[in-house]
Amino acid sequence: RVDGPRLWDALMELAQIGATEKGGVKRLALTDLDRQGRDLVVGWAKAAGMTVTVDQIGNVFMRRAGTNDALPPVMTGSHIDTQPTGGKFDGNYGVLAGLEVVRTLNDHGIRTEAPIEVAFWTNEEGSRFVPVMMGSGVFCGAFTLEHAYAAKDVDGRTVGEELERIGYKGTQVPGDHPIGAYFETHIEQGPVLEDADKVIGVVPAVMGLSWYDCTVSGMEAHAGPTPMHLRRDAMQVAARIIPEVVAIANRYPPYGRGTVGMMQVFPNSRNVIPGQVKFSIDLRNVNDELLNTMHEEMTAFVAQVAADSGLDVKLERVSYYPPCPFHPDVVGAVRSATAKLGYSTMDVVSGAGHDAIYAARLAPSGMIFVPCKDGISHNEIEDAQPAHLEAGCNVLLHAMLERARV
Amino acid sequence: RVDGPRLWDALMELAQIGATEKGGVKRLALTDLDRQGRDLVVGWAKAAGMTVTVDQIGNVFMRRAGTNDALPPVMTGSHIDTQPTGGKFDGNYGVLAGLEVVRTLNDHGIRTEAPIEVAFWTNEEGSRFVPVMMGSGVFCGAFTLEHAYAAKDVDGRTVGEELERIGYKGTQVPGDHPIGAYFETHIEQGPVLEDADKVIGVVPAVMGLSWYDCTVSGMEAHAGPTPMHLRRDAMQVAARIIPEVVAIANRYPPYGRGTVGMMQVFPNSRNVIPGQVKFSIDLRNVNDELLNTMHEEMTAFVAQVAADSGLDVKLERVSYYPPCPFHPDVVGAVRSATAKLGYSTMDVVSGAGHDAIYAARLAPSGMIFVPCKDGISHNEIEDAQPAHLEAGCNVLLHAMLERARV
Numbered sequence: 171r172v173d174g175p176r177l178w179d180a181l182m183e184l185a186q187i188g189a190t191e192k193g194g195v196k197r198l199a200l201t202d203l204d205r206q207g208r209d210l211v212v213g214w215a216k217a218a219g220m221t222v223t224v225d226q227i228g229n230v231f232m233r234r235a236g237t238n239d240a241l242p243p244v245m246t247g248s249h250i251d252t253q254p255t256g257g258k259f260d261g262n263y264g265v266l267a268g269l270e271v272v273r274t275l276n277d278h279g280i281r282t283e284a285p286i287e288v289a290f291w292t293n294e295e296g297s298r299f300v301p302v303m304m305g306s307g308v309f310c311g312a313f314t315l316e317h318a319y320a321a322k323d324v325d326g327r328t329v330g331e332e333l334e335r336i337g338y339k340g341t342q343v344p345g346d347h348p349i350g351a352y353f354e355t356h357i358e359q360g361p362v363l364e365d366a367d368k369v370i371g372v373v374p375a376v377m378g379l380s381w382y383d384c385t386v387s388g389m390e391a392h393a394g395p396t397p398m399h400l401r402r403d404a405m406q407v408a409a410r411i412i413p414e415v416v417a418i419a420n421r422y423p424p425y426g427r428g429t430v431g432m433m434q435v436f437p438n439s440r441n442v443i444p445g446q447v448k449f450s451i452d453l454r455n456v457n458d459e460l461l462n463t464m465h466e467e468m469t470a471f472v473a474q475v476a477a478d479s480g481l482d483v484k485l486e487r488v489s490y491y492p493p494c495p496f497h498p499d500v501v502g503a504v505r506s507a508t509a510k511l512g513y514s515t516m517d518v519v520s521g522a523g524h525d526a527i528y529a530a531r532l533a534p535s536g537m538i539f540v541p542c543k544d545g546i547s548h549n550e551i552e553d554a555q556p557a558h559l560e561a562g563c564n565v566l567l568h569a570m571l572e573r574a575r576v
Numbered sequence: 577r578v579d580g581p582r583l584w585d586a587l588m589e590l591a592q593i594g595a596t597e598k599g600g601v602k603r604l605a606l607t608d609l610d611r612q613g614r615d616l617v618v619g620w621a622k623a624a625g626m627t628v629t630v631d632q633i634g635n636v637f638m639r640r641a642g643t644n645d646a647l648p649p650v651m652t653g654s655h656i657d658t659q660p661t662g663g664k665f666d667g668n669y670g671v672l673a674g675l676e677v678v679r680t681l682n683d684h685g686i687r688t689e690a691p692i693e694v695a696f697w698t699n700e701e702g703s704r705f706v707p708v709m710m711g712s713g714v715f716c717g718a719f720t721l722e723h724a725y726a727a728k729d730v731d732g733r734t735v736g737e738e739l740e741r742i743g744y745k746g747t748q749v750p751g752d753h754p755i756g757a758y759f760e761t762h763i764e765q766g767p768v769l770e771d772a773d774k775v776i777g778v779v780p781a782v783m784g785l786s787w788y789d790c791t792v793s794g795m796e797a798h799a800g801p802t803p804m805h806l807r808r809d810a811m812q813v814a815a816r817i818i819p820e821v822v823a824i825a826n827r828y829p830p831y832g833r834g835t836v837g838m839m840q841v842f843p844n845s846r847n848v849i850p851g852q853v854k855f856s857i858d859l860r861n862v863n864d865e866l867l868n869t870m871h872e873e874m875t876a877f878v879a880q881v882a883a884d885s886g887l888d889v890k891l892e893r894v895s896y897y898p899p900c901p902f903h904p905d906v907v908g909a910v911r912s913a914t915a916k917l918g919y920s921t922m923d924v925v926s927g928a929g930h931d932a933i934y935a936a937r938l939a940p941s942g943m944i945f946v947p948c949k950d951g952i953s954h955n956e957i958e959d960a961q962p963a964h965l966e967a968g969c970n971v972l973l974h975a976m977l978e979r980a981r982v
């Protein structure tokens with residue numbers, strides 16, 4: 171069994187770096203704070219006897235040797251970058267749970283046949299630089315190193331420059347690194363486990379995601395003198411599309427999701443009819459056929475609204491990844507470790523994207539969820555219970571041991 | 577008849593102060609540019625033999641003596657402050673048309689019995705400081721001088737300080753200034769005259785206006801893991817209210833107006849269900865009873881949506897003025913001057929608020945509209961034809977002469 175208080179202390183110590191007044195963490199990817207966080211974790215790994223390699227996109231692999239180092243490592247990991255209004259657990263938990271597994275093995279003098287590795291992937295959050303899940307995405311070839319290097323923050327600084335500046339542009343070619351199996355522990359980021367009062371979520375799959383920018387262009391005009399029938403009101407046309415995003419999601423339960431999270435209005439003045447409204451659409455489902463149907467219905471609906479209204483409506487897909495079913499062997503390892511340890515459990519499909527979906531393109535992969543308070547994350551009030559975090563870490567330990575063999 | 581090219585030249589010269597690259601004007605109230613604009617116009621007035629007084633809110637009155645100075649002046653005016661993306665004509669035309677009337681009377685050596693005054697009112701636009709139509713509002717007692725002085729811009733500078741700084745805090749008590757009749761020439765700011773191919777709009781009334789802030793508060797949560805039935809999505813609730821704003825306006829034609837021009841989404845992130853959405857509602861009608869009915873329907877609808885959705889929805893009225901019918905004598909003077917001069921004409925209800933609605937609380941008032949290109953204003957591409965501006969000024973000259981008596 172792992173040392174729960176030690177895991178908690180590590181989480182709290184890492185959360186000091188970039189701590190916010192409201193009890194959250196702001197440690198954006200490739201900032202000085204990210205460097206400090208990386209240095210702290212790497213220092214802990216070295217103190218635990220691990221060897222550390224860094225690849226060209228800044229992914230860090232911390233390795234505990236096995237008795238047969240020709241075997242591909244059994245890996246776990248996540249990320250330590252945070253949202254601007256992030257919490258202490260999102261990502262950080264997955265990395266420090268891996269470290270705690272290694273510390274526990276050291277305490278008990280347990281040698282595994284396959285090496286154990288703990289990874290942290292660069293820029294999972296995608297807040298400072300897009301795309302999200304950048305490090306694992308480059309690692310598995312979802313997009314190129316050059317594409318990632320060229321990504322700019324709002325001040326025009328690139329990923330390439332910033333990696334160099336903080337000293338984490340490694341030499342290893344991303345992906346040139348075998349993986350035997352990949353596990354990732356994470357807070358659920360949703361309310362399902364808490365609602366059902368379960369401690370461990372076994373994650374059979376991650377939903378696929380389809381992101382869009384929708385832009386409605388009309389004509390700005392004065393809100394008073396312009397008769398209703400002469401208006402080309404972009405806000406009103408947007409308001410016809412927004413409810414359909416939810417309606418489409420509701421037509422494909424239980425895993426259909428539809429969200430309009432972001433909107434910009436031009437010129438955004440109280441007495442000017444909006445000339446342009448831009449908003450985001452986020453559609454998800456765990457079944458790729460259904461996600462495609464949702465995509466087609468969205469596209470058709472927007473075309474219909476454009477035709478009916480006579481306004482110009484553009485729907486541009488800006489991101490897509492398909493649903494990712496995890497490997498039955500890895501999911502099975504999580505399930506049997508949970509059963510052996512006697513934790514209450516249920517299956518929880520992940521609605522959020524994780525580095526594990528990219529790792530899954532290269533090796534059998536799976537995830538372990540623990541509850542978070544009120545299902546809230548990407549928020550400074552994100553919270554989780556020490557006992558749950560310890561439980562997830564125990565499941566990780568036993569599942570990894572099953573794969574790595576003692 | 578007035579000198580059209582001279583009027584045009586004055587408009588173009590004043591438009592140099594704060595000229596923007598796209599051919600518009602940015603001359604916000606009580607800035608250094610506003611001072612330069614004020615100084616230019618005051619200089620022209622003095623050169624035309626007028627005397628100038630300034631009141632405590634910075635309203636400027638430029639007076640041409642009558643043969644009987646005991647009579648209250650026949651006044652015209654408007655404003656010279658602009659929107660951030662303003663044009664050359666909105667407001668400026670009304671002030672310089674007044675100046676052109678005086679110059680024409682001087683050219684022909686015409687003396688009027690009542691004095692003629694040309695006013696420009698402080699901060700009509702309300703872009704830098706709210707409320708809108710501040711100078712005329714204080715003048716007629718719609719709100720107090722103290723309230724206006726305390727208004728702050730985004731940098732925290734107050735109207736009181738800024739009036740002092742630019743040297744336009746006068747000594748005259750606002751409103752302590754008799755008016756015999758008030759005329760205001762203005763571009764229509766709507767498409768009605770242009771659509772009907774008429775030169776002069778006789779304005780029987782200005783629509784009343786009711787402004788609201790509507791705030792929907794739900795709970796922000798991650799767009800992926802949060803099941804549809806557990807969401808408290810503020811955007812979706814807002815999207816149910818937005819179409820009703822237009823539906824209400826359409827139920828009270830032909831002068832019902834309904835606009836949602838402004839929206840803010842929190843936290844405004846693609847993969848976060850909005851926890852709060854704030855938007856503006858602008859309702860107008862020329863009939864106060866109908867405007868009140870619209871207000872009641874809006875209030876009831878919002879309450880119903882709040883009850884149905886279970887979310888907190890606040891509807892706060894932030895501005896209101898009732899419809900303002902203009903005085904039959906002044907409207908009649910405009911109508912007969914237009915007929916005498918032979919211009920094509922129609923009645924146009926003003927959908928936009930103007931200083932004239934506040935002047936109307938103190939004296940018989942009315943307005944003269946001329947077409948503007950595509951009905952566009954509050955936009956750098958605002959445009960108007962020299963011949964139309966000249967026609968409106970001729971109507972102003974003759975209507976004022978009828979009231980001031982030669």
Ligand SMILES: NC(=O)NCCC(=O)O
Nearest residue numbers: 302521522523524800847
């Ligand atoms: N875990 C997480 O929040 N990933 C970001 C991408 C998403 O919206 O699912």
Ligand SMILES: NC(=O)NCCC(=O)O
Nearest residue numbers: 394441708927928929930
């Ligand atoms: N003329 C004008 O645009 N006034 C501002 C107030 C309004 O929206 O009507």
